[in-house]
Amino acid sequence: MSFLDHIRRANNWNPGDFLSLAAAGHIVGHIRCDRIDDLRAFPDTVTVSPDHLSLAPGLDDFAARSAAMDEMLGALRDEGAFPGWRGEFYPVMPEWGDAPLMQVERATCPWLGVRSWGVHINGYVRKSDGIHMWIARRARDKQTYPGMLDNMVAGGQPIGIGLMENIVKECAEEAAIPEDVARTARAVGTIAYCHQFEDGVKPDQQFCYDLELPADFVPRNTDGEVESFELWPIARVAETVRETFEFKFNCSLVIIDFLIRHGLLDADSEPDYMALCLGLRKGP
Amino acid sequence: MSFLDHIRRANNWNPGDFLSLAAAGHIVGHIRCDRIDDLRAFPDTVTVSPDHLSLAPGLDDFAARSAAMDEMLGALRDEGAFPGWRGEFYPVMPEWGDAPLMQVERATCPWLGVRSWGVHINGYVRKSDGIHMWIARRARDKQTYPGMLDNMVAGGQPIGIGLMENIVKECAEEAAIPEDVARTARAVGTIAYCHQFEDGVKPDQQFCYDLELPADFVPRNTDGEVESFELWPIARVAETVRETFEFKFNCSLVIIDFLIRHGLLDADSEPDYMALCLGLRKGP
Numbered sequence: 001m002s003f004l005d006h007i008r009r010a011n012n013w014n015p016g017d018f019l020s021l022a023a024a025g026h027i028v029g030h031i032r033c034d035r036i037d038d039l040r041a042f043p044d045t046v047t048v049s050p051d052h053l054s055l056a057p058g059l060d061d062f063a064a065r066s067a068a069m070d071e072m073l074g075a076l077r078d079e080g081a082f083p084g085w086r087g088e089f090y091p092v093m094p095e096w097g098d099a100p101l102m103q104v105e106r107a108t109c110p111w112l113g114v115r116s117w118g119v120h121i122n123g124y125v126r127k128s129d130g131i132h133m134w135i136a137r138r139a140r141d142k143q144t145y146p147g148m149l150d151n152m153v154a155g156g157q158p159i160g161i162g163l164m165e166n167i168v169k170e171c172a173e174e175a176a177i178p179e180d181v182a183r184t185a186r187a188v189g190t191i192a193y194c195h196q197f198e199d200g201v202k203p204d205q206q207f208c209y210d211l212e213l214p215a216d217f218v219p220r221n222t223d224g225e226v227e228s229f230e231l232w233p234i235a236r237v238a239e240t241v242r243e244t245f246e247f248k249f250n251c252s253l254v255i256i257d258f259l260i261r262h263g264l265l266d267a268d269s270e271p272d273y274m275a276l277c278l279g280l281r282k283g284p
Numbered sequence: 285m286s287f288l289d290h291i292r293r294a295n296n297w298n299p300g301d302f303l304s305l306a307a308a309g310h311i312v313g314h315i316r317c318d319r320i321d322d323l324r325a326f327p328d329t330v331t332v333s334p335d336h337l338s339l340a341p342g343l344d345d346f347a348a349r350s351a352a353m354d355e356m357l358g359a360l361r362d363e364g365a366f367p368g369w370r371g372e373f374y375p376v377m378p379e380w381g382d383a384p385l386m387q388v389e390r391a392t393c394p395w396l397g398v399r400s401w402g403v404h405i406n407g408y409v410r411k412s413d414g415i416h417m418w419i420a421r422r423a424r425d426k427q428t429y430p431g432m433l434d435n436m437v438a439g440g441q442p443i444g445i446g447l448m449e450n451i452v453k454e455c456a457e458e459a460a461i462p463e464d465v466a467r468t469a470r471a472v473g474t475i476a477y478c479h480q481f482e483d484g485v486k487p488d489q490q491f492c493y494d495l496e497l498p499a500d501f502v503p504r505n506t507d508g509e510v511e512s513f514e515l516w517p518i519a520r521v522a523e524t525v526r527e528t529f530e531f532k533f534n535c536s537l538v539i540i541d542f543l544i545r546h547g548l549l550d551a552d553s554e555p556d557y558m559a560l561c562l563g564l565r566k567g568p
Contacts, residue, residue, distance in 0.1 A: 096558040162552045186547025190561040205558060207551050261545050263470025267491050268446045274380035274489060277474040278565050 001243050003265075004272045006252035007279035009245065010193035013201055015284075018113060021046070022054040023065060023101050026094040029053075030113030030201050030284075038076060045072040065102035073108045082107045083199065084143050090116050091159040096205060103159050110200035116156055119167050120254040121185055121209045123152030123175070123219065124234075131234040131262065133255075134219055136174070137227045138248070149240070149247040151254055152211070152219060152229065153177070163187070163207055174226055175219035177211075185209040188261060191253045192283035203284040208254055234264060253280055285527050287549075288556045290536035291563035293529065294477035297485055299568075302397060305330070306338040307349060307385050310378040313337075314397030314485050314568075322360060329356040349386035357392045366391045367483065368427050374400050375443040380489060387443050394484035400440055403451050404538040405469055405493045407436030407459070407503065408518075415518040415546065417539075418503055420458070421511045422532070433524070433531040435538055436495070436503060436513065437461070447471070447491055458510055459503035461495075469493040472545060475537045476567035487568040492538050518548060537564055 019036060021029035031039070031053060039046045039053065045068040047054050059065045077085060086107045091100035092114050109116045123134040134152040138145055155170035157163065164183065171182035188210050194203040219229045232240075238259055241252050257280050259265050260273075267273045303320060305313035315323070315337060323330045323337065329352040331338050343349045361369060370391045375384035376398050393400045407418040418436040422429055439454035441447065448467065455466035472494050478487040503513045516524075522543055525536050541564050543549050544557075551557045 097555050164552050187544075187549065187551035187557070188547055189544050190558055192562060205562075207558075210547065260471075260473050263472055263494065265471065267471035268448050271381050273471070274474055274491075278476060278489075278567070281562050281565055283562070 002272060003242055003256050003276055010195050010249050010253055011282050013194040013196045013284060020052050022052060028092050028101060028114055032200060042072040062100060062102055069102055069104050073105055082111060089159050100159060106156060110202050113201040115203045117205050118154060118156040119163055119207050119209060120151045121153040121211050122258045123211045123213055125213050125215050132231050133234055133237045135230050135232050139225050139227045142225055145248045151251050173223040174221060176222050185211040189257060191257055192281045194284035195249060206250060208257055286556060287526055287540050287560055294479050294533050294537055295566050297478040297480045297568060304336050306336060312376050312385060312398055316484060326356045346384060346386055353386055353388050357389055366395060373443045384443060390440060394486050397485040399487045401489050402438060402440040403447055403491050403493060404435045405437040405495050406542045407495045407497055409497050409499050416515050417518055417521045419514050419516050423509050423511050426509055429532045435535050457507040458505060460506050469495040473541060475541055476565045478568035479533060490534060492541055
């Protein structure tokens with residue numbers, strides 16, 4: 001195995017399996033071809049053409065689009081299309097910073113193939129023998145990726161709140177990190193990928209943050225989503241990423257980016273160095 | 285102006301102005317359409333087709349390709365095609381780490397549109413009031429980008445030496461940095477772009493290094509390529525990049541990457557944050 005296998009795993013999308021979904025002149029989603037027939041019952045919401053899908057004519061503002069999608073997705077949920085409802089809305093935007101064209105229930109994003117955003121926080125401690133990183137193990141009963149290794153704190157970006165606001169909320173819920181500590185997290189870049197899996201496709205982008213913690217701080221989960229936290233020497237983190245798929249797929253990318261930014265990969269001796277740097281922000 | 289203007293300036297390539305050059309089944313260069321006629325005098329080196337160029341049949345190893353190109357490029361030099369000869373060979377590789385297909389004189393790279401690689405070093409000092417960065421001003425008589433602002437040390441990557449070896453050499457020549465200090469430079473990532481200008485096109489990739497220096501170290505140029513060095517507070521560096529084009533185009537990207545990695549751009553308040561992170565490694 002190599003670090004590059006994680007870039008490949010995260011970018012395993014086969015566009016030929018999907019039809020694109022257009023809204024307001026933008027491609028906003030990608031729906032699996034074998035699910036298109038499910039959409040034919042909703043001609044007032046989605047127009048099905050042989051080579052693409054588009055929101056029905058007349059759905060020309062945020063409220064109208066969101067209401068129509070909500071009704072359609074609710075009906076599909078009742079037929080069992082989605083693994084569960086999260087009760088959280090995500091913005092649908094062509095690019096980060098654009099005005100949202102509509103909002104959709106979080107659990108439907110992979111099925112629709114709409115891009116979502118989130119924050120991933122590298123929680124670490126500097127010791128005399130180098131950097132140690134807090135690693136979370138996801139709860140065994142978590143809906144997605146149960147039992148896998150994860151960044152200390154990570155969360156999707158719901159509509160209507162800022163990134164730092166989301167970090168403060170997630171830090172409190174997932175690791176009992178006080179607000180004043182959470183606010184010292186520093187934005188250090190982003191990753192992007194396009195990952196196909198059973199639920200659909202995630203053409204997502206994540207904001208990465210570094211949070212240096214005091215040596216005596218111990219994270220404690222409060223929302224039941226994390227089974228345990230462990231503080232690992234960075235060499236063990238690097239080796240576990242390089243040699244296994246134990247980390248949730250996108251967390252591997254966040255950690256590879258951390259290793260690169262902190263000078264822990266050597267450009268001369270890591271043959272895939274350039275390919276890794278370019279591959280971390282590939283996207284669809 | 286905005287930081288994003290620097291991504292745009294560095295990626296101003298119009299592919300329609302060029303024909304691609306193939307060697308051993310790879311696209312290795314892009315030559316301006318209005319220069320194709322210059323190549324018709326060398327049918328034993330380059331085959332001109334209506335929609336692409338390729339190395340002539342029979343040039344099937346490194347030595348044969350390099351010798352044929354050297355002869356052709358020398359003749360074109362004598363006709364004034366290149367601004368000057370550097371006496372340094374660059375490898376021609378589809379991707380970093382591939383076996384070189386041939387080598388060409390450095391000065392011909394933009395004319396041929398072959399990718400080149402290099403190292404850029406952010407030299408900085410941590411003071412009580414934050415990071416200060418050493419900024420170089422290029423000599424007024426330098427062949428390329430005379431008088432422009434630059435990273436403390438930067439250099440193209442010649443064939444046959446390692447990245448750290450190149451750093452040690454460039455640090456000595458450009459800033460009189462002792463080898464033991466130069467070797468503390470840490471690889472922290474890469475940038476990529478595709479920049480069109482009078483000479484041709486540069487679809488280049490640069491390895492970025494951070495070099496933290498002692499507060500009392502003062503760089504001193506030894507090869508005549510740098511007019512002066514100044515130590516600037518990082519806020520002045522950021523403002524100069526954001527508001528002007530005083531830096532050589534690719535140095536702006538190296539500095540924006542530095543600002544992002546060091547948490548000096550805020551993801552909530554910088555509207556182009558995601559576009560910058562993705563745009564720094566765009567390439568052709």
